[in-house]
Amino acid sequence: MKHYLTLNDLPNLETAVAEAIVLKKDPFQFEKIGKNKTLGMLFFNPSLRTRLSTQKAAQQLGIHTMIMNFSNEAWALEFEDGTQMSGLRSEHIKEAAAVVSQYCDIVAIRAFASLTHKESDEAEKVIHNFAKYASIPVVNMESATAHPLQALADAITIKEHSIKKRPKIALTWAPHPKALPHAVANSFTCMAQQLDADFVIAQPEGYELNPEITKNTPLFHNQEEALEGADFVYAKNWCSYADYGKILRTDDAWMLTAEKLKNTNNAKFMHCLPVRRNIVVADDVLDNPNSLVIKQANNRTFSAQVVLKKILENG
Ligand code: CP
Numbered sequence: 001m002k003h004y005l006t007l008n009d010l011p012n013l014e015t016a017v018a019e020a021i022v023l024k025k026d027p028f029q030f031e032k033i034g035k036n037k038t039l040g041m042l043f044f045n046p047s048l049r050t051r052l053s054t055q056k057a058a059q060q061l062g063i064h065t066m067i068m069n070f071s072n073e074a075w076a077l078e079f080e081d082g083t084q085m086s087g088l089r090s091e092h093i094k095e096a097a098a099v100v101s102q103y104c105d106i107v108a109i110r111a112f113a114s115l116t117h118k119e120s121d122e123a124e125k126v127i128h129n130f131a132k133y134a135s136i137p138v139v140n141m142e143s144a145t146a147h148p149l150q151a152l153a154d155a156i157t158i159k160e161h162s163i164k165k166r167p168k169i170a171l172t173w174a175p176h177p178k179a180l181p182h183a184v185a186n187s188f189t190c191m192a193q194q195l196d197a198d199f200v201i202a203q204p205e206g207y208e209l210n211p212e213i214t215k216n217t218p219l220f221h222n223q224e225e226a227l228e229g230a231d232f233v234y235a236k237n238w239c240s241y242a243d244y245g246k247i248l249r250t251d252d253a254w255m256l257t258a259e260k261l262k263n264t265n266n267a268k269f270m271h272c273l274p275v276r277r278n279i280v281v282a283d284d285v286l287d288n289p290n291s292l293v294i295k296q297a298n299n300r301t302f303s304a305q306v307v308l309k310k311i312l313e314n315g
Pocket of ligand 1: 046047048049050051142150272273274
């Protein structure tokens with residue numbers, strides 16, 4: 001595996017999940033593989049889980065890490081080709097990516113969607129330009145349209161907690177006061193479509209995800225109907241895709257509560273975190289033993305470890 005930009009870069013999802021579960025039993029079994037290697041971690045946006053779990057994953061493989069909050073510590077980057085750089089942007093991506101490649105063996109990048117320019121977000125300007133101009137592998141720590149490390153961690157968590165051969169998984173939109181990106185929902189959808197599962201998505205009208213991502217996944221405008229019989233319920237907010245970046249409703253009718261989970265198959269609850277309590281999901285769901293959110297966060301380490309190991313093995 002050269003880069004890990006989307007879940008599709010994994011040679012095989014099922015094998016990666018199985019490898020992660022083995023790694024989890026003995027996290028230091030490959031601690032020599034990263035000797036004298038350096039992972040650069042560049043953050044254009046905040047993080048708790050991604051930063052700490054990826055750093056821990058690197059350490060468990062013997063990889064050194066260098067971390068930079070690129071948005072406020074580095075020179076502002078120019079991405080346009082052939083431009084006269086007379087404005088506020090001091091460094092071109094061509095030099096920045098090449099220079100980072102001198103110090104690091106792998107670079108991991110977090111750069112969220114603007115949610116103002118759909119075409120620019122979908123072009124994945126930051127991560128794709130790093131992949132273009134860096135001479136080292138690039139790992140996506142959440143880009144404008146994808147969060148593949150989260151999706152792999154979620155696949156590991158579902159595997160560990162499935163009691164059925166073919167579980168029902170429901171991804172449901174939930175309310176949020178801010179416009180949030182589609183990255184987590186997109187990557188979760190791409191992942192769930194690859195599982196042997198009955199996968200459905202519920203969202204209010206106007207909140208349908210990119211149809212190129214949802215493909216033939218059943219979509220429901222009725223949350224109760226979608227959740228019926230579910231073994232896993234994954235709640236997540238995202239802004240409108242069609243009316244790009246907009247919040248279309250602010251009421252709490254779609255907040256996930258214990259009452260709404262009554263018609264599920266004693267569903268396990270999932271969310272990538274951070275989560276706004278009693279806005280996205282009620283306390284009675286998050287504080288219930290069926291909540292997997294902390295286990296998902298723990299699996300972020302093993303998701304990152306599998307990805308970094310595969311990249312190192314590729315040489
Ligand atoms: N789920 C997730 O990516 O968390 P952070 O934003 O804290 O990294």
